[in-house]
Amino acid sequence: MFALHRSLPFTLMAIKRVQYKYKGMAYYLINPRTPLALNLTSKIFCSSTVDPKRVVSYEDMLKVIHQPEKMIIDVRNPDEVNSTGKIPSSINIPLGNVQDALATMSEEEFQKQFRRPKPSVSDELIFYCRSGKRSTEALDKALKLGFNKSKTYLGSWNDWSSKQKG
Numbered sequence: 145m146f147a148l149h150r151s152l153p154f155t156l157m158a159i160k161r162v163q164y165k166y167k168g169m170a171y172y173l174i175n176p177r178t179p180l181a182l183n184l185t186s187k188i189f190c191s192s193t194v195d196p197k198r199v200v201s202y203e204d205m206l207k208v209i210h211q212p213e214k215m216i217i218d219v220r221n222p223d224e225v226n227s228t229g230k231i232p233s234s235i236n237i238p239l240g241n242v243q244d245a246l247a248t249m250s251e252e253e254f255q256k257q258f259r260r261p262k263p264s265v266s267d268e269l270i271f272y273c274r275s276g277k278r279s280t281e282a283l284d285k286a287l288k289l290g291f292n293k294s295k296t297y298l299g300s301w302n303d304w305s306s307k308q309k310g
Contacts, residue, residue, distance in 0.1 A: 194280055198295045200270055202307050205297055209233045214268045215260065217242070219282045220301070224274065231272065231304055235260055239278045242271075243285050265290040272297040272304070 200208065208214050209232045216234035218225055225236050235258045237245045245254065246263070254262035263269055269291055271279040276298040286294040297303075 194283065194296055194298065198283060200295050200297050202297075202299055202303055205231065205270075205304065208270060214270060215263050216270045216272070217282065218301075219271055219273045219278045228301060228305065231301070234272070239273070239282055242282045243289065246286060246291065247289050263291070266293065267291070268293040268295065270295045270297055272300040274301045276300045 205216075208216060212233065216231055218230050218234045218236045219239040219242060220236070221238050222236060230236065237258070245258075249257075249262065251262045254260070269286055271282040271286070271294070273279040273282075276296065279296040279298070279300055283294050283296040
């Protein structure tokens, strides 16, 4: 992620853009053929954007944690999970292991390591991390492997933990 220059919102005025809202912040899709998302509220630049249909909210997550047929995958490193906790019913597969776990790990090994059946390409996977960046990378990997019902919780752990406290 890169910080935006302060004058960038002004230079975007002449560019055709599509706006959508997520968690009360405005995001702009600059070129639908080459996705580029700008969050002008927090001045964050993302090199790729996520289809809004592939994004789950905190409210969605409150329901999903009670739906065992959906697999919630925390892609943070184990030390991060151990120091902060995790979303209920999630399993931890660090980002660097996601592709191997989903593509090449045997069903028996997956079950042994994660105490859950290995998902099939028809299962819904929901990825999260600390702030949404790694979960988006994991989503991209899963989609490339054919897990077409995959989604990301962009708010991720930061959003979950702040709303659980309040």
